[in-house]
Amino acid sequence: MNTSETLNKAIAIILSSGGIDSTTAMAMAKQDGYRLFSLSFDYGQRHRHELAAAQRVATHLGAERHQIVNLDLAGIGGSALTDNLEVPKDRELRQMTEEIPITYVPARNTIFLSIALAWAEVLGADRIVIGVNAVDYSGYPDCRPEYIAAFQALADLATKTGVQDRRSIRIHTPLIHMTKAQIIQTGAALGVDYGLTHSCYDPSEEGLACGRCDSCQLRRKGFEEAGVSDPTRYRRVPS
């Protein structure tokens, strides 16, 4: 009998970007015995490698369903990830955590969590898993514990599930206090193949990582500190 069948059969929705954090969070939900429903967004990202990685990860971890919601955020502008601003390169780690970076997408996690909340009600899911991280969070306001707590309070008031059924759809943030190295060690111990994931903000057409954007730097440093060999395919070997 499959291990997951011996544990609970509750549903977890996992917000998946195809990166290290959401992939690890999904592997942890699998380990906890949840049925996995993976959710990604096509919101006008400048490249498609993120969506392809999310699909690979969902298959790899045995998600029952991988849903992509189309969301035309490019029409309301405002970010290096959707507009034609330049992605910052070779920044010091200190710079990444002191300021809110231009790669901040206005209200992004709020939008993603809201749509996940809708799907959770429809599915009768127990939890929404989001791989936010307050350690390496790169200055994003919507990755902090107080933000998540506010969303939980909102979710309980916003839904039929919360108001009529008096059941809380939990916003679960298993990585929130972990370093990138701890995240990678956790996933590696659960058998995650990080070669399937994608983190780079500015990949080549074939999906090779630049090695220099904030996301690449945090990822590379994470593998080094974790003592796990880095399966990332870079455009050139990073110095």
Place this chain on the structure above:
Amino acid sequence: MNTSETLNKAIAIILSSGGIDSTTAMAMAKQDGYRLFSLSFDYGQRHRHELAAAQRVATHLGAERHQIVNLDLAGIGGSALTDNLEVPKDRELRQMTEEIPITYVPARNTIFLSIALAWAEVLGADRIVIGVNAVDYSGYPDCRPEYIAAFQALADLATKTGVQDRRSIRIHTPLIHMTKAQIIQTGAALGVDYGLTHSCYDPSEEGLACGRCDSCQLRRKGFEEAGVSDPTRYRRVPS
């Protein structure tokens, strides 16, 4: 000089469904001197008359921009407004307010407000106007004052505007304690042409109202109680 130019030039984003409430809220924002940015959603509604009405209203009230965001909520299911469930007809008003109706769309206002919040950050808007109403709210959990307060708390924590600039994007609910009749009287006094609006959940192909769904009944009763002549075009004259 235009009156609105003599007042403030702050931006208000108005969530517009093309119905009576959001149209009245937009007229009130215009009266308050705001620059109007109208926001509607194409979320797989079963009919398109709502979007057409929102466009007519934006033009009528002189919105600077009317933005439609495409949002594939039909893919995550769950409502009479997007699925092929039957819209309830001829219900008593008591039934409308005691239960959460099947026309409830999971987390809908949360999703709409989240996207409005993103746009508000990009535009530097002062407020988001939503025409929710706790009197005739038909049992929707996400139309209550405590829900709006929770979203405000979230918005202040979620955004660069709130966290870095220490500026609150206000969630403004001018109709929350008004009856439908008061709403209609307010709009009529501001010169709103309600003949441009659409409320029916189950219109004919040409957009004529059924007169029998919850929304039609509340609308019709509102005009009667307001003593304002009802410009709605019904499929047949309601009994």
